[in-house]
Amino acid sequence: MQLSLDPQLIGSSPHIVKRDHSTKAIMLDVVIALIPVIVFSVFFFGYLVLVNIVVCILSCFLAELCFNLLNHRLRPEQASYSKSSVHNLSFLVTAILLALNLPVYTDIWGWSWHSDAMMYLSFDTIIICIVGSIFAIVVCKMLFGGLGQNFANPACTTRVFLLIAFTGSMMAHVPNLLFGANTGGLYLTTGASWLGMTGDSVYNTAMHGRTFWNMFIGYTQSAAVGETSVFAIILGYGYLVFKKRIDWRLPLILIGATAIFAMLFGFVDNRVDYTDISVVFGYSLAQVMSGGLIFGAVFMATDYSTSPNSFCGNIIFVCCIAFFTIFIRTFSAWQEGFSFALLLGNVISPMIDRYVYPRKFGLVKHSSRRKFS
Amino acid sequence: MAKNKFAGIHIDDNKLSKDVAITRLDAPKVVYIPLSQHIGKHASSIVKVGDSVLKGQLIAQSPNPDDLSAKIFSSVSGIVSGINIKRPATSGIANHIQIENDFKYEQFVLPKLIDPSIEEIIDRVYESGIVGMGGAGFPTHIKLKVGDEIDTLIVNGIECEPYITCDYRLMLEYTQEMLQGILLIAKCVKASTVLLCIKQNTSLANHLNQAIVSNSQYNNIVVKQLQSIYPLGSEKQLIYAATGRKVPALGLPKAVGVVVSNVATSYSVYNAVVNGITSYERLVTVTGRCVNKPCNVWVSNGTPIEHLLDYAEIDPNIVVKIVIGGPMMGTALDNTQISTTKIINCILALTKLETSYSVPSECINCSLCAKTCPMKLMPMFIVKYGNVDDASNSAKYGAKDCIECGCCSFVCPAKIPLVAEIRNAKKVVAKAEKKKKV
Ligand code: SF4
Ligand code: SF4
Numbered sequence: 001m002q003l004s005l006d007p008q009l010i011g012s013s014p015h016i017v018k019r020d021h022s023t024k025a026i027m028l029d030v031v032i033a034l035i036p037v038i039v040f041s042v043f044f045f046g047y048l049v050l051v052n053i054v055v056c057i058l059s060c061f062l063a064e065l066c067f068n069l070l071n072h073r074l075r076p077e078q079a080s081y082s083k084s085s086v087h088n089l090s091f092l093v094t095a096i097l098l099a100l101n102l103p104v105y106t107d108i109w110g111w112s113w114h115s116d117a118m119m120y121l122s123f124d125t126i127i128i129c130i131v132g133s134i135f136a137i138v139v140c141k142m143l144f145g146g147l148g149q150n151f152a153n154p155a156c157t158t159r160v161f162l163l164i165a166f167t168g169s170m171m172a173h174v175p176n177l178l179f180g181a182n183t184g185g186l187y188l189t190t191g192a193s194w195l196g197m198t199g200d201s202v203y204n205t206a207m208h209g210r211t212f213w214n215m216f217i218g219y220t221q222s223a224a225v226g227e228t229s230v231f232a233i234i235l236g237y238g239y240l241v242f243k244k245r246i247d248w249r250l251p252l253i254l255i256g257a258t259a260i261f262a263m264l265f266g267f268v269d270n271r272v273d274y275t276d277i278s279v280v281f282g283y284s285l286a287q288v289m290s291g292g293l294i295f296g297a298v299f300m301a302t303d304y305s306t307s308p309n310s311f312c313g314n315i316i317f318v319c320c321i322a323f324f325t326i327f328i329r330t331f332s333a334w335q336e337g338f339s340f341a342l343l344l345g346n347v348i349s350p351m352i353d354r355y356v357y358p359r360k361f362g363l364v365k366h367s368s369r370r371k372f373s
Numbered sequence: 374m375a376k377n378k379f380a381g382i383h384i385d386d387n388k389l390s391k392d393v394a395i396t397r398l399d400a401p402k403v404v405y406i407p408l409s410q411h412i413g414k415h416a417s418s419i420v421k422v423g424d425s426v427l428k429g430q431l432i433a434q435s436p437n438p439d440d441l442s443a444k445i446f447s448s449v450s451g452i453v454s455g456i457n458i459k460r461p462a463t464s465g466i467a468n469h470i471q472i473e474n475d476f477k478y479e480q481f482v483l484p485k486l487i488d489p490s491i492e493e494i495i496d497r498v499y500e501s502g503i504v505g506m507g508g509a510g511f512p513t514h515i516k517l518k519v520g521d522e523i524d525t526l527i528v529n530g531i532e533c534e535p536y537i538t539c540d541y542r543l544m545l546e547y548t549q550e551m552l553q554g555i556l557l558i559a560k561c562v563k564a565s566t567v568l569l570c571i572k573q574n575t576s577l578a579n580h581l582n583q584a585i586v587s588n589s590q591y592n593n594i595v596v597k598q599l600q601s602i603y604p605l606g607s608e609k610q611l612i613y614a615a616t617g618r619k620v621p622a623l624g625l626p627k628a629v630g631v632v633v634s635n636v637a638t639s640y641s642v643y644n645a646v647v648n649g650i651t652s653y654e655r656l657v658t659v660t661g662r663c664v665n666k667p668c669n670v671w672v673s674n675g676t677p678i679e680h681l682l683d684y685a686e687i688d689p690n691i692v693v694k695i696v697i698g699g700p701m702m703g704t705a706l707d708n709t710q711i712s713t714t715k716i717i718n719c720i721l722a723l724t725k726l727e728t729s730y731s732v733p734s735e736c737i738n739c740s741l742c743a744k745t746c747p748m749k750l751m752p753m754f755i756v757k758y759g760n761v762d763d764a765s766n767s768a769k770y771g772a773k774d775c776i777e778c779g780c781c782s783f784v785c786p787a788k789i790p791l792v793a794e795i796r797n798a799k800k801v802v803a804k805a806e807k808k809k810k811v
Binding site: 011012013014015016017018021022023025026085088090145146147148149304305309310353357358359360361362363 | 379382384535609613619620621622624694696698700701702703704705721723727728729731734735736737738739740743747748749750751753754769770771774777779782783784785786787788790792793796
């Protein structure tokens with residue numbers, strides 16, 4: 001009997017793998033989880049959000065493809081369209097996260113098509129999106145070796161980059177131009193600008209304007225479009241947990257730790273009247289619900305390549321982020337602390353992996369260096 | 374249900390041959406018996422070309438009886454027509470003894486032992502060349518020589534790998550013989566408790582329990598059903614699931630007072646002691662979606678596997694991969710000339726759909742491999758450091774502890790052949806350690 005065995009298949013064990021399980025499937029799931037967030041932000045901010053997303057997707061796609069083609073000397077295995085790394089769809093996640101991390105429009109040079117009441121199209125924002133996409137894909141991801149090799153979350157790094165590059169020079173004239181832009185109409189109070197208030201006033205605003213509810217649904221004007229609706233983010237979180245793409249505990253630990261640190265720091269900084277417990281909780285809740293914290297906790301702190309690889313390591317990681325977030329919000333001039341905090345967390349994550357890893361099966365506690373299980 | 378807290382994976386069982394009763398495959402015209410069917414030193418031939426041998430007669434052994442080695446027997450009666458024939462085996466080219474079958478099947482048997490002592494049993498196990506039949510092939514007579522510190526014998530009837538069913542059929546059809554064999558082993562290691570571990574399967578458990586209560590001899594045998602998770606059949610994981618004891622990293626089961634044996638081994642021990650039959654055949658599952666008749670058959674050692682595949686009516690047009698052993702830990706073959714041995718328990722013919730056929734991409738650091746590793750290692754780091762020859766870091770994340778169960782490769786979304794790369798890392802670590810010693 002003569003069999004024609006494919007020599008390519010004589011590989012190492014195991015000879016079976018999990019079906020329908022690939023990098024692409026994971027990325028698609030993240031995109032699906034982001035759909036509620038997109039829908040809510042379009043509902044609150046209008047079609048301009050979609051324009052941003054499309055621009056980001058197109059420019060991320062082109063940036064990654066061009067990088068692959070131009071980099072044929074170092075990575076010949078990716079240097080054609082059919083073999084390019086765009087097929088793992090990670091650019092899609094980066095692009096959507098980036099678009100959701102930007103304000104609906106910015107007004108840096110005033111190049112836009114608008115009437116008195118409405119903004120129809122903002123060319124400034126489109127330029128920002130393109131610049132941001134190229135930065136995210138090329139500088140943050142591909143230069144480090146592509147998906148999985150980057151040490152910092154591309155969307156988050158780009159947000160920080162744009163924040164520093166553009167707002168920094170403009171801050172004198174138009175405060176918070178980029179992150180906290182005035183969208184013309186639809187808002188009660190800016191998520192980020194809460195953070196500048198004292199605890200009491202936050203609490204008062206919250207109670208009287210029923211703002212917690214608004215923040216939950218998303219009926220506030222917040223800095224970046226994706227951060228608006230806690231409700232939408234919870235839907236996405238549910239989907240990711242259901243598909244087992246993220247560890248359900250980590251976003252909750254991050255949020256819980258932030259709440260605790262908010263109370264402590266509120267006390268240190270004398271922002272909150274500690275005789276009134278409802279003010280304390282109100283302040284802490286406001287800290288958690290504002291800015292990019294919940295969005296980032298679900299979609300960015302759980303990013304695979306930029307977080308540690310063990311569960312204990314991840315707990316340390318998210319606690320660091322929570323600490324840095326509140327620290328920055330309390331003591332620095334920047335109101336959006338989360339992006340910076342996440343970036344700091346990303347930087348220390350390889351170090352966490354070095355020292356914190358699971359105790360091997362059957363290993364007894366005797367070595368001089370403690371190992372966490 | 375016993376506690377069972379290690380990671381691992383759930384795989385489709387695919388036990389195609391589960392309900393197929395055991396049959397027997399007659400040996401072919403010529404058999405090629407490999408000289409290494411076990412872990413340890415190769416046996417050397419003690420017959421010459423032209424000698425006539427009986428079925429079950431000794432044809433090769435290691436000159437020194439204290440060596441880690443096992444005796445090898447003829448599986449047919451006939452004439453030796455070649456010694457030291459080089460033929461492909463699972464691990465490269467190896468020496469074989471070629472025997473022409475005279476189809477008379479004249480049998481050579483050792484004297485039957487009645488009420489044997491411990492020494493007699495161990496000696497008989499040695500004389501019969503029995504090795505661990507779960508796949509490792511560790512010579513059983515050495516395993517049985519343990520001190521007094523053993524209190525538990527675990528008999529592995531788990532078969533956690535998909536497809537394989539020979540142990541299951543053996544437990545079902547040769548229940549009494551197997552239980553007798555278990556008693557003999559338990560006597561040797563002086564174990565007071567015997568745990569016969571099987572996968573969650575009520576009807577099999579009832580069947581075994583019935584056999585056990587029917588005879589008061591079997592009083593100390595307990596059938597233990599364990600929750601099905603791969604790799605439950607792996608020694609350390611099985612001990613943990615069955616007794617809650619953790620074998621120390623890089624240690625042996627002896628350290629926690631346990632000996633693990635396999636149901637097929639127990640059956641062979643029974644046959645050797647009670648019937649005086651040496652180890653020259655074994656039960657093999659031939660399965661996969663490429664064969665029309667998945668089956669469990671008694672196969673004489675030295676039968677080329679193409680013979681078995683023909684017997685199971687393989688469809689040559691759709692087969693893309695032939696694997697010896699289970700799909701998770703087995704070896705893929707590039708030809709079908711390889712002979713069966715004492716330790717080949719399964720032959721799989723896989724279709725393209727069943728097997729993995731994907732191009733590896735970059736690691737995305739998703740840590741799924743670490744989450745599923747039953748040994749709690751970090752495969753991505755073992756591989757990462759192993760690939761750059763960093764032995765100390767590779768060992769730190771567990772290169773040496775890996776049992777090569779394949780869970781990590783199974784779940785990896787980037788389809789990285791982690792197990793293959795971990796084997797390389799192991800070599801890197803071993804090389805570095807050797808250097809250190811010198
Ligand atoms: S690292 Fe080794 S022990 Fe862990 S899952 Fe992979 S093959 Fe199994
Ligand atoms: S499962 Fe694969 S992709 Fe994920 S961390 Fe492990 S090696 Fe990397």
